[in-house]
Amino acid sequence: MKQDELTQIPKVAFFSTQAYDKTFFEKYNSDFGYELDFFESQLNEQTVKLIATTDVVCVFVNDIVNQSVIEQLVEKKVKVIALRCAGFNNVDLEAAKKYNLKVCRVPAYSPEAVAEHAMAMILTLNRKTHKAYNRVREQNFSLNGLLGFDLHGKTVGIIGTGNIGKAFAKIVKGFGCKVLAFDLVPNEELVDLGVNYVSLETIFKESNIISLHCPLNDTTKYIINEKSLSLMQDNVMLINTSRGALIQTLDVIHALKRGKVGYLGIDVYEQEDKLFFKDHSEDIIEDDQIQRLMSFPNVLVTAHQAFFTNEALSQIAITTLSNIESLLAKKEIDNKAALLV
Numbered sequence: 001m002k003q004d005e006l007t008q009i010p011k012v013a014f015f016s017t018q019a020y021d022k023t024f025f026e027k028y029n030s031d032f033g034y035e036l037d038f039f040e041s042q043l044n045e046q047t048v049k050l051i052a053t054t055d056v057v058c059v060f061v062n063d064i065v066n067q068s069v070i071e072q073l074v075e076k077k078v079k080v081i082a083l084r085c086a087g088f089n090n091v092d093l094e095a096a097k098k099y100n101l102k103v104c105r106v107p108a109y110s111p112e113a114v115a116e117h118a119m120a121m122i123l124t125l126n127r128k129t130h131k132a133y134n135r136v137r138e139q140n141f142s143l144n145g146l147l148g149f150d151l152h153g154k155t156v157g158i159i160g161t162g163n164i165g166k167a168f169a170k171i172v173k174g175f176g177c178k179v180l181a182f183d184l185v186p187n188e189e190l191v192d193l194g195v196n197y198v199s200l201e202t203i204f205k206e207s208n209i210i211s212l213h214c215p216l217n218d219t220t221k222y223i224i225n226e227k228s229l230s231l232m233q234d235n236v237m238l239i240n241t242s243r244g245a246l247i248q249t250l251d252v253i254h255a256l257k258r259g260k261v262g263y264l265g266i267d268v269y270e271q272e273d274k275l276f277f278k279d280h281s282e283d284i285i286e287d288d289q290i291q292r293l294m295s296f297p298n299v300l301v302t303a304h305q306a307f308f309t310n311e312a313l314s315q316i317a318i319t320t321l322s323n324i325e326s327l328l329a330k331k332e333i334d335n336k337a338a339l340l341v
């Protein structure tokens with residue numbers, strides 16, 4: 001590296017910035033001393049023009065980092081694309097490799113945060129605490145319509161038992177559920193805890209509750225579709241805190257109408273990049289699928305908030321800044337799972 005490059009303070013440009021990103025990154029940047037530029041816009045082919053030259057771009061789940069964006073990042077002298085999240089389906093890794101850009105992520109900041117949110121969705125859908133809260137405030141103490149079921153003894157199917165799926169399996173075990181799991185690589189610790197690895201088909205057929213914790217890729221896209229839904233028990237509960245496109249939304253809407261799906265909890269949605277993380281309370285929403293979903297009384301939508309805990313945001317900031325430091329200094333990271341390219 002040339003001397004002038006060594007003495008310059010590296011610049012990091014953040015996209016899709018929310019107030020809390022700024023708070024946590026500014027707090028932990030005191031240990032790193034980078035120049036931080038925060039942009040509220042999503043990164044895409046148009047907004048990439050917002051940055052002049054910069055060393056690093058820091059992106060989140062709905063930023064679009066395709067070949068065209070990457071080509072423009074190269075022109076702006078970017079060396080590192082730092083994801084401040086675990087999933088990386090929104091980045092063209094092949095293109096990054098081709099242009100010699102490093103790409104890193106935060107593989108496990110707080111798996112418990114996401115797993116606990118999945119359980120919160122299950123409990124809300126089941127025991128209808130959201131309705132009870134509103135009812136009693138209006139002095140309506142009736143229980144009609146609030147009937148739930150015991151989780152104890154029910155069968156929970158988990159698809160993907162990595163960091164989050166594993167944390168979730170432990171939680172549902174604690175509730176006394178029978179736990180079935182499907183993963184390409186079974187986790188021995190979970191087997192010892194009594195989790196039963198079975199085929200995907202068995203998960204679909206035998207589970208009362210199915211929770212998705214696998215990444216989005218070519219093999220998992222629309223894993224919940226008309227065919228898999230037809231194998232499921234009537235009144236099944238589906239929980240998706242992973243990525244929206246694991247679910248074929250129109251097929252699930254049909255299954256909700258038929259009563260095949262009795263409860264749906266989604267923290268992610270295929271078209272979420274146009275909606276989530278923003279206040280649209282004064283807008284006309286043109287997306288009819290999300291509007292239809294939100295009209296069902298047995299559907300709970302949260303806006304990609306499963307990760308949103310104090311502990312997770314601290315860890316995200318620390319790991320992202322450490323990843324950047326390692327990549328700018330020596331072009332590798334000790335935590336191999338954090339380095340994507």
Ligand code: NAI
Nearest residue numbers: 086087160161162163164183184213214215241242306307
């Ligand atoms: P991880 O990489 O630790 O685990 C993913 C697991 O899925 C691995 O065990 C892998 O073998 C398995 N898998 C891969 N392909 C599969 C397939 N075809 N069928 C079944 N299993 C398969 O990832 P982690 O940290 O557990 O995160 C999982 C996903 O959760 C991420 O990819 C991300 O999309 C999502 N996520 C959502 C958040 C939210 O706020 N809603 C926050 C963080 C992650």
